[in-house]
Amino acid sequence: MINLKINNIPVSVEEGTTILQAAKKIGIRIPTLCYMKEINAIGACRVCVVEVKGARSLVAACVYPVNEGMEVFTDTPKVRESRKTTIELILSDHNKSCLSCDRNTHCELQDLAYEYGCNAVKYEGEHHECEKDFSTPYLVRDNSKCVLCRRCIAVCRKIQEVGVIGPIKRGFKTIVGCAFESELNDSPCVACGQCINVCPTGALHEREEIDEVRAAIADPEKIVIAGPAPSVRAGLGEEFGYPMGTNVEGKMVTALRMLGFDKIFDVNFTADLTIMEEAHELIERVKNGGALPMFTSCSPGWVRYLEYYYPELIPNVSSCKSPQQMFGAICKTYYAEKMGIDPSKIFVVSIMPCTAKKFEKTRGNQNASGYPDIDAVLTTRELAKMIKQNGILFNEIPEGEMDQPLGVYTGAGVIFGATGGVMEAALRTAAETITGQTLDNVEYKKVRGTKGIKEATYEVGGLKLKVAVASGIANAKKVCEKVASGKSDHTFIEIMCCPGGCVNGGGQPIMSSVVRENVDYKALRASALYKADKKAEYRKSHDNPVIKELYENYLGEPGSHKAHEILHTTYVARERYKK
Amino acid sequence: MANQTKVPFTGTKAQEEKLLKVLKGLKNVEGALMPALQQAQDIYGYLPIEVQEIIADKLDLSLAEVYGVATFYSQFTLTPKGKYKIGVCLGTACYVKGSGEVFEELQKQLGIESGITSDLLYSLDATRCIGCCGLAPVMTINDDVYGKLTKDQIAGILAKYKE
Structure with missing residues (x-):
């Protein structure tokens, strides 16, 4: 067992446990965005950062394993400020049409922004260029709401092993899409929709048929x-x-x-x-x-x-x-x-x-x-x-x-x-x-x-x-x-x-x-x-x-x-x- | 200005056999994708969809994964290069010395934004620092280096690469 302290509370956990899991054990939730149990743990979004005594910089709790004698702090001003800035930077390139978004009030990014009192328009910078993918009869991808958490990629690649989507290009130009940026309908996607279920925002949703159904109901x-x-x-x-x-x-x-x-x-x-x-x-x-x-x-x-x-x-x-x-x-x-x-x-x-x-x-x-x-x-x-x-x-x-x-x-x-x-x-x-x-x-x-x-x-x-x-x-x-x-x-x-x-x-x-x-x-x-x-x-x-x-x-x-x-x-x- | 020229795939049987041999050697090797892409680019000069499909198939990876890596690293190109590969450094030193203007002049003269001309003679790329900032602004045509450029020299230099 590894003994450490989180916010001065002693905790013993098995070797290989992450800080995130150890904190949960003593009743502390560390906020996450890209992390999802059994699907994605890559430390990419930097929302789950915590302070570790003696460490050079903040570390990502979702991937950082505990060490003997470690002292972790999950809610210092430095940590909170870092998380807030990270979320505000993500929001700077986010299509904030939240009022009419399919995921309004059940969006993980929205929850985080609220929790950290973020100014959604603090950084007004460039926006991704992207078009919605309406090519299939079952799914819509709107990359203007994508936060590049890569959960959809992980579920498609690891759980379903079809891997029809992936990160394309690098840096600011990175988008999630199909090989050769083809439409989803031209890829061997199996249409399972698991990507929708793991998406933290409104970047993925089903192709709705509510209007067609309402029209039929209204037709005598x-x-x-x-x-x-x-x-x-x-x-x-x-x-x-x-x-x-x-x-x-x-x-x-x-x-x-x-x-x-x-x-x-x-x-x-x-x-x-x-x-x-x-x-x-x-x-x-x-x-x-x-x-x-x-x-x-x-x-x-x-x-x-x-x-x-x-x-x-x-x-x-x-x-x-x-x-x-x-x-x-x-x-x-x-x-x-x-x-x-x-x-x-x-x-x-x-x-x-x-x-x-x-x-x-x-x-x-x-x-x-x-x-x-x-x-x-x-x-x-x-x-x-x-x-x-x-x-x-x-x-x-x-x-x-x-x-x-x-x-x-x-x-x-x-x-x-x-x-x-x-x-x-x-x-x-x-x-x-x-x-x-x-x-x-x-x-x-x-x-x-x-x-x-x-x-x-x-x-x-x-x-x-x-x-x-x-x-x-x-x-x-x-x-x-x-x-x-x-x-x-x-x-x-x-x-x-x-x-x-x-x-x-x-x-x-x-x-x-x-x-x-x-x-x-x-x-x-x-x-x-x-x-x-x-x-x-x-x-x-x-x-x-x-x-x-x-x-x-x-x-x-x-x-x-x-x-x-x-x-x-x-x-x-x-x-x-x-x- | 014309968009990027679409070049039909002209891979030969010999090239494919060479690639398959490479991929056979990389089967079940961890991290095989990078060397596979590097060697495929050596064989074909670039990484078109046809080549990436072979790599994905033989290494049991999804095409999206192969494409993701191919578009991540600047060493890989998805478009073929011309007989004369022109690179203009847009690194900091060259840029402040006016390499942007040189690049625009090349775009104008060649009629392309980047990529390859329709006669397959020239390809144009913006590069990072090539390590001779003293000569800024710098461009390379294959192995020839041209330094301290101004935009009115471009036409004269291109005239040397017509055949």
């Missing part, structure tokens, strides 16, 4: 259907002050109704439908010698990664559309026919914890009714924004219930939002399909938890199923390498693009670096889903009464010709860089 000709994904109910509450991990499904339904949506259905329902098709496809592949292992296809960021980086593995991906796309497809075919509505009049809005879903809706071969399956995608954050804009007092409204028939779901559908959830849901159905029996155990605990890669082997009716679950692209890459080199003996592999799964998707409420430092957010958000599963009336997708009805009256069997036409799709190999 349109029947506007809302479909929230599992993880939305596990994250939305955070925007309204609920503790992390609170399931706000009921209030969310009421809020959607108050916003003017005509029908509130549930993407959980089509998560169940995905399981019906995917479990069937898996069994078919095993029986008939199809490409194995089979990969899940629910996560559009993952699918995009595969298309760019491992196109040779495309035959291994399930041909099932994602729950979002199945949702739109069923609304505009089965539901439209059942209700006698012209599908051109239906406007389907999915609400997603995800930015890649905004890309997914633009994919080819996703228009079962002849019209796009999905018309607009809102992130959890955009939904929260609309609720606030409409003056809906989320905390005070009563809980509502989903509309029938497409609002009925099982516990298997709801756990889709957590890493391992799709696998567990599929195993519940596959096991009963293979054995032809009703099994008591529905919980597959080895595939639960927030670990990056999980493996398990299950015996199902004499069939040995070796499965793997990976979340985060760095982990997906490891699994892909194994499969590509022929070293995988797995039958079924679930991959989710974002670490921890959709609950931690790029469209979920932003957590500051302080929250990330102190909270096990992946597990907490997932726990809301597992609790919902536990108390669900039905816990297996094939027990969903509406799913049964859908097959009986419309689709026939899982994997039928009709099911294929409506619920399955194709993939394309993508060139990483456009010449």
Whole structure:
């Protein structure tokens, strides 16, 4: 153990601990800007500087390791003055249109400026020359608000291992962007949006579709259907002050109704439908010698990664559309026919914890009714924004219930939002399909938890199923390498693009670096889903009464010709860089 | 004034083979990117996207990472150099002695802001101090050094480099 004093308070910590961590141990928060736990610790922004007795200059607490006998001072006038100047210099080249900024009141730079009583216009100097990047359907980069903290670069390079952005040039001319300063849409970005989640300012945000949704709601000709994904109910509450991990499904339904949506259905329902098709496809592949292992296809960021980086593995991906796309497809075919509505009049809005879903809706071969399956995608954050804009007092409204028939779901559908959830849901159905029996155990605990890669082997009716679950692209890459080199003996592999799964998707409420430092957010958000599963009336997708009805009256069997036409799709190999 | 001339990539098979050999030797070497870029620039004379893509691919790095390093260090160039590489020192001593005017005159005469002329004969760069401040303002054309320059000498000097 290393013994030191921070602000004259003795503290003992393990060797290798940083001053920042040691200070936290005795209840002292040192302010940070570029630092983020597990993502970025580079000592670049100089906001976390502290005085160390005997040291030549101030040191960056986020990277400076403690030494025996060290004496640290975190709040001397010299330290405070240095931090204040640093923040004022950052502000001198910052687009200070804070009043209308997407991140107003939850911006880490704004918080620091306030905390240090900064004069935002103290230094009026040159400004970066930069244009907004609007090239993709899912993300906007506005470098006029970038503070060069490099968190986005770190998450893209280290956590997702795609590294499509980096620092370009040097000194004052430094900007964050793609190779050869190409637009993001011309790079092999997987659209995960993790960069948005780690950005301390408003330099990155999703491509909003609120205006399109409002226009559809205002159009009396349109029947506007809302479909929230599992993880939305596990994250939305955070925007309204609920503790992390609170399931706000009921209030969310009421809020959607108050916003003017005509029908509130549930993407959980089509998560169940995905399981019906995917479990069937898996069994078919095993029986008939199809490409194995089979990969899940629910996560559009993952699918995009595969298309760019491992196109040779495309035959291994399930041909099932994602729950979002199945949702739109069923609304505009089965539901439209059942209700006698012209599908051109239906406007389907999915609400997603995800930015890649905004890309997914633009994919080819996703228009079962002849019209796009999905018309607009809102992130959890955009939904929260609309609720606030409409003056809906989320905390005070009563809980509502989903509309029938497409609002009925099982516990298997709801756990889709957590890493391992799709696998567990599929195993519940596959096991009963293979054995032809009703099994008591529905919980597959080895595939639960927030670990990056999980493996398990299950015996199902004499069939040995070796499965793997990976979340985060760095982990997906490891699994892909194994499969590509022929070293995988797995039958079924679930991959989710974002670490921890959709609950931690790029469209979920932003957590500051302080929250990330102190909270096990992946597990907490997932726990809301597992609790919902536990108390669900039905816990297996094939027990969903509406799913049964859908097959009986419309689709026939899982994997039928009709099911294929409506619920399955194709993939394309993508060139990483456009010449 | 014309913008930077876009020069089509004219790398040869022999150059590529040479580069691949270099990269093979650097595989799994820590910090391989700098020597890779240096040697690639020796082979091609500059670092176009085609070359950076090969480096990224073979060293298992993202293109953005390669590009970031290539644009960080002034020793690397992303545009090819002309047959005559003109460098004008804009370091402190040269600058106060009027090298800015010399640079502007060159820009005017060559019709480019920087980079390479469309006939690929000249390339123009602003450089830092080249270590002969006594001769300020200074410019170099390949290995020839011209000192104590005034802007009306430029046309005459360029006339010597026409072939």
